[in-house]
Amino acid sequence: MTPLPDLPDAAEALEHFPFDDGRGIEVNERFRELRQREGLLRVRLAYGEPTWLVTRYEDARLVLGDPRFSRAMSVGRDYPRQDEATDLAGLITLDAPEHTRLRTLLLKALGKSRIEAQRPTVRAAADALLSSAMSAGPGMDIVTDYAQQIIVLSICDLIGVPASDREAFESTSTALLPGSTVGPEDMMRRFGALRACTEQLIAERRARPRDDLMSAMIQAREEEDRLTDTELIDMVVGLLLAGFEAITTQIPNCVYVLTRGDRALWNRLRANPAELPAAVEELLRYNASAGAGLFVRYAREDVEVGGTLVRAGEGLTVANESANHDPARFEDPDAIDFTRPPGGHLSFGHGAHYCVGAQLGRVDLQEGLRVLLTRVPELTVRDITWKERPHVRGPEAMRVTWQSGPE
Structure with missing residues (x-):
């Protein structure tokens, strides 16, 4: 283990974070107080170990974007977290220059045009899933029957995973979700099957390249530098798992917010579908779905953050949901405003570790919601089971219904 810094207050009775059990997507009122204090x-x-909690927007941008704060220093130490497991791997554990090298190669393959080309596929998948649900009856669990399926199909199609191998991707992803009863041995078996499928796919694409992300990742190069097979496997597994729970959760979160109360927001989007991209950005900002304690940063040197001198070797945890509701950055932050100037929210992070799958997540959200708005205008949320102490806040299950009969 990495030696811990000398922390005079480490033995003090510190406040526990997160401040609630994570059920629901409302921003905890404690953040309002913390943003106002020095x-x-x-x-x-x-x-x-203890960590500094960052709640203000300006401070969050500093910690997420400044190279004086390290992700790699989390490896091999007792970093702050919600789960007992301490294993860390992949891009999220790296700093420059190794992180820059791998991210550059990945982004060469994961271009915006490639993601936009996925839009018809995502829409068709959502449409087919809804048709299947509608044929079975006037309702579904929007988490398991719709959102999870869209994400797996979307990512697998992007990477180029054949239909015969998608079960390994789906079973591994769903086993990591809150409420899963999968044990450690079964989880290792699933990860082994996932990596084996990915390794086989790499070999096939080396021999016969296609127009998919895997082929593009194999061919991506920076001068003579290329991704190794191990790096390719880690990239594919990381891309799937990093985006799976976040976007799976955001689709039902958005439906919940849009349809509550007088349904004015839902009806507005039905009448004005061109507003959907702006609405998705605003809902990403508004929904307090960012998990507590994910991806702590460590100070490489003494740095002042928000009036506090953070010593070298101390950790900082950024509460993105609080930063997204900071009135110093967003006017009337607790209101939903589809006309709010775009950009600025931290739901996909900021800086060198900004989510590489952010654009795919946007496409999945937009098209998943578009199909629901178009085909089931009277969709109603009936029952919700909220995840408890989750990495990403939102429903574990959410039953929605609509009027039966012809569309």
Whole structure:
């Protein structure tokens, strides 16, 4: 383990974070108080050493974007986290220059035009899933019957995973979701099957390239530098798992917010579908779905953050959901405003570790919602089981219904 810094207050009774059990998507009122006070709050998560909690937008941008704060320093130490497991791997554990090298090669393959080309596929998948649900009856669990399926189909189609191998991708992803009863041995078996499928796909695409992300990743190069097979496997597995829970959760979160109360927002989007991209951005900002304690940063040197001197070797946890509701950055932040100037929210992060799958996530959200708005205008949320102490806040299950009969 990496030696811990000398923390005079490490033995003090620190406030526990997160401040609630994570059920629902409302921003905890404690954040409002913390944004107004000087300095940072020192907290403890369920596991790991103490951490500074960053709640203001300006401070969050600093910690997420400044190279004086490291992700790689989390590896091999008792970093703050909600789960007992400490294993870390992939892009999220790296700093420059290795992170820059791998990210550059990935982005060469994962271009905006490639993602936009996925839009018809995502829409068709959502349409087919809804048709199947409608033929079975006037309702579905929008989490398992719709959102999860869209994400797996979307990512697998983008990568180029054949239909015969998609079960390994789906079973591994769903096993990681809250509420899963999959044990450690079964989880290792699923990860092994997923990596084996990916390794086989790499070999096939090396021999016979196609117009898919895997082929593009194999061919991507920076001068003489290329991704190794191990790096390719880690990239594919990371791309699937990093985006799976986040976007799977955001589709039902958005439906929940749009249809509650007088349904004015839902009806507005039905009448004005051109507003959907702006609406998705605003809902990403508004929904307090960012998980607590994900991806702590460590200070490489003494740095002042929000009036607090953070010593070299101390950790900082950014509460993105609080930063997204900071009135110093967003006017009337607790209101939903589809005309709000675009950009600025931190739901996909910021800086060098900004989510590489953000654009695919946007496409999945937009098309998943578009199909529902178009085909089931009277969709109603009936029952919700919220995830408890989740990485990403939202429903574990959410039953929705619509009027039966012809469309």
